[in-house]
Amino acid sequence: MFLEIKDLSVKIENKNILKSLNLDINKGEVHAIMGPNGSGKSTLANVLAGKEDYEILNGRINFKDNDLFDLNIEERAQEGMFLAFQYPVEIPGVNITPFLHSAINSKRKRMNEEEIDNLSFAKLLKSKASDLGINIDMLKRSVNTGFSGGEKKRYEILQMSILNPDLAILDETDSGLDIDALKIVTDGVNKLKTKDNSFLIITHYQKLLDYIKPDYVHVMVNGSIVKSGGSEIAAEIEKDGFQKFQ
Amino acid sequence: MNSETLNTLDSYSKNKYKYGFVTEIDEEKPKKGLNEDIIKFISLKKNEPEWMLEWRLKAFSKWKKMKEPKWANLSFPEIDYQDIYYYSAPKGFEKKPKDLSEVDPKLIETYNKLGIPLEEQKVLAGVAVDVVFDSVSVATTYKGELEKLGIIFCSIGEAIQKHPDLIKKYLGSVIPAGDHSFSALNSAVFTDGSFVYIPEGVKCPMELSTYFRINAENTGQFERTLIIADKGSYVSYLEGCTAPKRDDNQLHAANVELIALEDAEIKYSTVQNWYPGDEEGKGGIYNFVTKRGLCAGKNSKISWTQVETGSAITWKYPSCILKGDNSIGEFYSVAITNNFQQADTGTKMTHIGKNTKSKIISKGISLGNSQNTYRGEVSFLRKAEKARNYTQCDSLLVGNQCGAHTVPYIDSKNNTAVIEHEASTSKINEDQLYYCRQRGLSHEEAVSLIVNGFCKQVLQELPMEFAVEAQKLVSISLEGSVG
Numbered sequence: 001m002f003l004e005i006k007d008l009s010v011k012i013e014n015k016n017i018l019k020s021l022n023l024d025i026n027k028g029e030v031h032a033i034m035g036p037n038g039s040g041k042s043t044l045a046n047v048l049a050g051k052e053d054y055e056i057l058n059g060r061i062n063f064k065d066n067d068l069f070d071l072n073i074e075e076r077a078q079e080g081m082f083l084a085f086q087y088p089v090e091i092p093g094v095n096i097t098p099f100l101h102s103a104i105n106s107k108r109k110r111m112n113e114e115e116i117d118n119l120s121f122a123k124l125l126k127s128k129a130s131d132l133g134i135n136i137d138m139l140k141r142s143v144n145t146g147f148s149g150g151e152k153k154r155y156e157i158l159q160m161s162i163l164n165p166d167l168a169i170l171d172e173t174d175s176g177l178d179i180d181a182l183k184i185v186t187d188g189v190n191k192l193k194t195k196d197n198s199f200l201i202i203t204h205y206q207k208l209l210d211y212i213k214p215d216y217v218h219v220m221v222n223g224s225i226v227k228s229g230g231s232e233i234a235a236e237i238e239k240d241g242f243q244k245f246q
Numbered sequence: 247m248n249s250e251t252l253n254t255l256d257s258y259s260k261n262k263y264k265y266g267f268v269t270e271i272d273e274e275k276p277k278k279g280l281n282e283d284i285i286k287f288i289s290l291k292k293n294e295p296e297w298m299l300e301w302r303l304k305a306f307s308k309w310k311k312m313k314e315p316k317w318a319n320l321s322f323p324e325i326d327y328q329d330i331y332y333y334s335a336p337k338g339f340e341k342k343p344k345d346l347s348e349v350d351p352k353l354i355e356t357y358n359k360l361g362i363p364l365e366e367q368k369v370l371a372g373v374a375v376d377v378v379f380d381s382v383s384v385a386t387t388y389k390g391e392l393e394k395l396g397i398i399f400c401s402i403g404e405a406i407q408k409h410p411d412l413i414k415k416y417l418g419s420v421i422p423a424g425d426h427s428f429s430a431l432n433s434a435v436f437t438d439g440s441f442v443y444i445p446e447g448v449k450c451p452m453e454l455s456t457y458f459r460i461n462a463e464n465t466g467q468f469e470r471t472l473i474i475a476d477k478g479s480y481v482s483y484l485e486g487c488t489a490p491k492r493d494d495n496q497l498h499a500a501n502v503e504l505i506a507l508e509d510a511e512i513k514y515s516t517v518q519n520w521y522p523g524d525e526e527g528k529g530g531i532y533n534f535v536t537k538r539g540l541c542a543g544k545n546s547k548i549s550w551t552q553v554e555t556g557s558a559i560t561w562k563y564p565s566c567i568l569k570g571d572n573s574i575g576e577f578y579s580v581a582i583t584n585n586f587q588q589a590d591t592g593t594k595m596t597h598i599g600k601n602t603k604s605k606i607i608s609k610g611i612s613l614g615n616s617q618n619t620y621r622g623e624v625s626f627l628r629k630a631e632k633a634r635n636y637t638q639c640d641s642l643l644v645g646n647q648c649g650a651h652t653v654p655y656i657d658s659k660n661n662t663a664v665i666e667h668e669a670s671t672s673k674i675n676e677d678q679l680y681y682c683r684q685r686g687l688s689h690e691e692a693v694s695l696i697v698n699g700f701c702k703q704v705l706q707e708l709p710m711e712f713a714v715e716a717q718k719l720v721s722i723s724l725e726g727s728v729g
Contacts, residue, residue, distance in 0.1 A: 072683075074684075077683065078686045082684075088681065089675070089677045089678050089681045091695075091699055092699055092702075093700055094702075099682075099695065102691060106688070106691070107686045
């Protein structure tokens with residue numbers, strides 16, 4: 001099993017957010033989690049990435065034969081977990097080229113791969129950026145600083161394509177995107193998809209799933225997955241809303 | 247603050263100072279203590295003319311009547327001026343060596359260890375260096391090449407003998423001996439430092455640089471630097487400093503004077519990395535420095551850039567007197583304090599001429615138990631028509647025990663003056679750390695990246711050759727783990 005979440009219960013500030021949640025993801029699969037606001041979708045993404053604000057009450061998570069709770073945030077990232085943030089934070093003064101260069105090399109180091117030099121990295125970044133229709137000028141700017149909402153999301157996808165993760169978690173990547181930006185972002189995801197990597201797509205709306213075809217759709221309500229199935233579920237939600245699952 | 251951040255903070259406090267070694271070398275030292283005899287001794291050692299000795303003695307008599315300025319946000323025990331050596335020179339420096347073959351190999355080794363090779367071919371391309379070890383200048387590189395352009399770059403001691411007219415005219419003209427007690431002290435006992443003269447219309451083709459090292463125990467270093475840029479000339483100058491780890495505090499009281507004549511520009515950069523003391527606040531350099539530039543001519547410009555990471559105490563306000571019409575003064579500063587370090591630093595911009603402009607960018611980063619104060623004064627005199635100032639002071643706090651303070655004074659006697667002031671204080675942002683770490687960067691790498699980003703506006707003002715070094719220094723000051 002690639003990612004196995006077993007009986008996961010999580011709380012934050014005395015509030016139970018995730019309740020006995022179970023989810024299995026295999027290599028090469030695309031899973032979508034849909035649910036109303038406050039159902040715990042983003043908490044799941046952050047618990048997977050290792051954010052420290054949460055208290056794990058129960059359960060375990062296995063990721064690529066590791067007990068995930070044995071790894072800290074950066075170790076999980078280096079092992080191939082990537083979180084595309086819902087609200088990417090601005091880091092003024094930190095140029096994105098060296099930032100991503102350090103990121104990719106820290107991953108390579110852990111994998112005992114040779115570090116990539118400046119020149120090869122610059123080439124790689126340029127080619128990935130042009131694949132995603134990202135203006136080269138954007139690479140001269142500081143991380144997320146002064147970016148529009150759409151630019152931030154596109155830039156998350158660029159980082160994802162550079163770091164080439166085994167498991168990519170997209171946390172409401174579609175929110176705040178107009179239809180053109182949504183196409184660019186979803187095209188990027190579709191290009192990245194291989195039989196060896198997996199995606200966990202968290203979304204509120206069905207719209208995103210018109211562009212990325214998930215293998216499985218899960219409905220999350222009140223901290224648990226209440227229904228799983230194929231893309232027909234997304235259509236059901238589109239029609240009737242989340243009401244009937246609550 | 248989460249536990250990981252606290253762990254990293256803890257590792258900062260195990261700060262290792264990689265320049266803390268001592269060079270075992272025979273030193274010539276007269277007795278401790280400050281009196282007329284020691285001043286005569288210094289003057290004699292330096293083979294100075296009579297007028298210079300008189301100048302020193304006059305400063306000394308002023309100093310005797312003065313008290314230390316007390317307005318800074320610093321606390322330290324009273325300095326015992328009689329318990330300090332005022333002169334220390336490696337033996338064999340009665341005359342400055344002609345070339346490196348005459349220099350003690352131990353000294354050359356010291357500088358290699360510090361990353362400042364004295365052999366010209368190994369020196370950073372395009373940088374001429376004057377090297378000061380305790381009280382004497384050890385070597386000056388690229389002198390010949392500069393002489394062809396009429397540029398004078400030598401130790402101040404040499405300048406006193408060879409260029410007395412320039413010295414008499416300019417020494418003490420920007421910082422009068424009686425300005426305050428540290429300037430009087432320096433004027434009385436200064437030992438070495440650099441002298442630069444750029445003739446009219448000459449753009450100095452390389453960075454000029456002085457590297458100061460305090461080696462001897464209980465020894466004060468009192469350097470004196472004087473830079474004169476004649477009409478239409480340009481020079482960029484960089485100063486670096488280190489000292490061995492010692493349990494006692496050591497005094498460093500420098501005076502730096504800059505004079506820019508009409509259309510001239512001086513860019514002065516400092517990377518200050520004196521020994522800061524250990525994690526309990528024991529030892530370290532007391533750094534009381536007076537730096538002042540005079541934009542004497544029309545359209546002249548003086549720009550100070552400083553990266554202050556060392557010293558137990560930093561008391562330093564590189565300032566500009568904007569006398570010439572349309573002259574420009576700039577101050578870019580990064581001050582990082584860790585453990586029990588205290589920094590009270592900033593600038594003074596005095597607008598006298600019309601259309602004068604000044605810009606202040608200050609970035610303070612406080613860690614551990616340190617205290618970091620920005621103190622600045624911007625004043626507009628009556629004739630300063632349409633003068634402008636822009637000030638931006640940002641403070642970043644890393645941890646809960648440190649302090650950041652901002653003390654700006656503004657004084658305007660001309661109502662056409664335009665003043666803008668922005669200030670911010672923030673804590674290191676956990677969301678930024680999370681974001682960086684999610685990309686695979688370690689906690690330490692992430693902190694260093696964020697802090698370097700915070701300082702970028704200032705670091706990018708440094709000459710190219712040193713910008714990378716300065717970035718590394720910033721990271722080291724944070725990590726304290728690179729030995």
